[in-house]
Amino acid sequence: MAGHRLDPIDRKILAELQADGRMTNVELARRVGISAPPCLRRVRVLEEQGYIRGYHADVDSRSLGFEVQVFVMVGLQSQAEVDLSAFEERCRAWPLVRECHMLNGEVDFILKCVAPDLSTFQSFLTGDLLTAPNVASVKTSLVIRNAKDDPGVPFEVLEERLSRSA
Amino acid sequence: MAGHRLDPIDRKILAELQADGRMTNVELARRVGISAPPCLRRVRVLEEQGYIRGYHADVDSRSLGFEVQVFVMVGLQSQAEVDLSAFEERCRAWPLVRECHMLNGEVDFILKCVAPDLSTFQSFLTGDLLTAPNVASVKTSLVIRNAKDDPGVPFEVLEERLSRSA
DNA sequence: CAGTCTTGCGCAATAATATTTCAACAAAGC
DNA sequence: GCTTTGTTGAAATATTATTGCGCAAGACTG
Numbered sequence: 193m194a195g196h197r198l199d200p201i202d203r204k205i206l207a208e209l210q211a212d213g214r215m216t217n218v219e220l221a222r223r224v225g226i227s228a229p230p231c232l233r234r235v236r237v238l239e240e241q242g243y244i245r246g247y248h249a250d251v252d253s254r255s256l257g258f259e260v261q262v263f264v265m266v267g268l269q270s271q272a273e274v275d276l277s278a279f280e281e282r283c284r285a286w287p288l289v290r291e292c293h294m295l296n297g298e299v300d301f302i303l304k305c306v307a308p309d310l311s312t313f314q315s316f317l318t319g320d321l322l323t324a325p326n327v328a329s330v331k332t333s334l335v336i337r338n339a340k341d342d343p344g345v346p347f348e349v350l351e352e353r354l355s356r357s358a
Numbered sequence: 359m360a361g362h363r364l365d366p367i368d369r370k371i372l373a374e375l376q377a378d379g380r381m382t383n384v385e386l387a388r389r390v391g392i393s394a395p396p397c398l399r400r401v402r403v404l405e406e407q408g409y410i411r412g413y414h415a416d417v418d419s420r421s422l423g424f425e426v427q428v429f430v431m432v433g434l435q436s437q438a439e440v441d442l443s444a445f446e447e448r449c450r451a452w453p454l455v456r457e458c459h460m461l462n463g464e465v466d467f468i469l470k471c472v473a474p475d476l477s478t479f480q481s482f483l484t485g486d487l488l489t490a491p492n493v494a495s496v497k498t499s500l501v502i503r504n505a506k507d508d509p510g511v512p513f514e515v516l517e518e519r520l521s522r523s524a
Numbered sequence: 525c526a527g528t529c530t531t532g533c534g535c536a537a538t539a540a541t542a543t544t545t546c547a548a549c550a551a552a553g554c
Numbered sequence: 555g556c557t558t559t560g561t562t563g564a565a566a567t568a569t570t571a572t573t574g575c576g577c578a579a580g581a582c583t584g
Contacts (some may be wrong), residue, residue, distance in 0.1 A: 209415035249375035280505035287512035292505040333461040339446035346453035
C-alpha cells in the first residue's frame with residue numbers, strides 16, 4: 193500500500209463523493225478523468241485506508257418530525273479520564289444526542305441534540321442528562337434556524353494549501 | 359403524490375440509507391422486504407419530496423490534514439433580520455465554516471469550523487471573523503476529541519413514538 | 525545503461541445492478 | 555358491485571460494477 197499520500201485524482205474522488213455519495217463509479221471516473229476500473233480500485237483503497245468512513249443519506253430531520261435541535265454545553269465535576277469516558281459512553285447510549293465533542297476551556301462537552309418536540313427534549317434534559325452522575329452544569333441553546341450545514345471538509349482549502357507548498 | 363405520510367417501509371428505507379447511503383437498491387429492497395422496482399420508486403419519491411436531501415461520503419478530516427476543529431460562539435451588535443442574514447451570508451462564503459446555526463439566548467450563532475492547523479484558524483479568526491461587520495463578541499472552543507458523531511436522526515425514537523401514538 | 529521491478533492504467537469480458545414496461549391486485553369511493 | 559387510484563412484482567433491457575490481463579512509464583539494480 194503506497195496509499196500514504198493522496199494524489200490529485202484521489203483528492204478529486206474524495207471531493208466528488210463528499211458532494212454526491214451515490215454517484216455511479218462510471219460518472220465518478222469520467223469526472224476525475226480516468227477509466228472506471230482504476231477509479232473503483234482507488235475508491236476501495238480510500239475506504240480501506242479510512243479516508244472514507246462511510247456513506248450516509250442526508251435525511252431532512254424536520255420532514256421526519258424532528259422539529260427541535262439543541263446545542264447543550266455540559267460541565268462535569270470531575271475531569272478525570274475515567275469520568276470523562278463514562279460521560280461519553282452515556283452520550284453514545286442516548287439516541288437524542290447526535291454529536292458529543294470534548295472541548296477545552298470551561299465547558300467540558302458540547303452536545304448536538306435533536307428531538308420531535310420541546311417536551312421530549314425537556315424530559316430528556318431533566319430525566320437523563322441533569323440526573324446523570326458527575327454532571328455539574330448544563331446550558332442549552334435552541335437552534336432557531338440553520339444558515340449553513342455543509343458536510344465534511346473544504347477541499348478548496350486543501351488544494352490551495354497544497355499548491356502553495358509545492 | 360400520496361407522499362405526505364410515510365409508511366413503515368419508507369421509514370425503513372430512510373433509516374437504511376442514513377446508515378449506508380451506498381447500499382445497492384437490490385440490497386435495500388431485500389432489507390425492507392419488497393422487490394427492487396417499487397423500492398427504487400420509493401427512494402426516488404423520497405428524494406423528490408425532500409425527505410432525502412442528498413448523499414455524502416463521510417471523509418475523515420484528520421486523515422486529510424484538517425487537524426483542528428473549533429466551535430465558535432458569535433454575538434452580534436444588531437439582531438435586525440437584515441443583519442442576521444448578512445452574517446449568515448458571510449458564513450456561507452467562508453469555507454472553514456462548515457455549519458452555522460442561529461441560536462436563542464445571549465449567543466446569536468454557533469459555528470462549527472475546521473482548519474488544517476491552529477495558525478490557519480487563527481488567521482481566519484482575526485482576519486475574517488473578528489473584522490466582519492456587526493460582530494460584537496466571539497468565543498472559541500477547540501475540540502479535544504469526538505466522542506460521538508452520528509449523522510441525521512434517531513429512527514428508533516421515531517418508531518417508538520409512532521407505536522405509542524398508534 | 526540495459527534489465528528488471530513496481531505501479532497504475534485501460535481494454536475487454538462477465539457478473540450484478542438499475543430501470544423500464546406491463547399485467548395483476550388490493551383498498552377506497554361511489 | 556364496480557370503477558378509480560395506487561402499488562406491487564415478474565420479465566426484459568440498459569447501465570453499472572467487477573475481474574482478469576496485457577501494456578507502458580518511472581524507479582531501483584547490477
